[in-house]
Amino acid sequence: MKSKDKTANYKPAVDREKDLKLAIYRIENGRAHNKETKVTIAAVAREAGVSTALIHNHYPAVAEAIREKQGRSSRAMRDVKHQDLIAERQKSTGYRQEIEELKAKLASIASINEVLLEENSVLKAKLKDRSVVELVSAQPRR
Incomplete structure (x- = not known):
């Protein structure tokens, strides 16, 4: 054998x-x-x-x-992925900048809102202090 x-x-x-x-x-x-x-x-x-x-x-x-x-060499694929990464990082930087700008605008709007709320409460207080009579409009005749 x-x-x-x-x-x-x-x-x-x-x-x-x-x-x-x-x-x-x-x-x-x-x-x-x-x-x-x-x-x-x-x-x-x-x-x-x-x-x-x-x-x-x-x-x-x-x-x-x-x-x-x-057409799929690892070097070529790596280069493509690297270019994609660079593009995504640039987008990310732009988004971060936009977020910071929006946060600043939001803070400004919040500040304006607080001022308006305060002015509104002052005006309401002034209305209560005065004896202001509200005029009710009359119903139009038919």
Whole structure:
């Protein structure tokens, strides 16, 4: 009885990386053995006969090359997110400034309101002190 050597499926990293790059090349040129047409990590893994985890965990440069071919490189995505962050920070600064302006206006309106309330109470007190007779308008004749 022959026992299978467990190391028979293992290739040196250099050879495995060549296999992955060849798989990318075959897919790009329409020569894939398994009819893959789009360069994705999953497609390259299938074409090379490995798992996607192997590419992600042991060949990050190959994974990045695949993402670049898809237009999704981590560097490009990071740059886009950084630009979005800068834009959001600018909006946030504008909102904070607007909030401060609105707080100042609110304080001013509250102050004016207090003055008007005080004037109203003074006028009401003056009305009570005087013997003012309220005139009731007569009903118009028909």
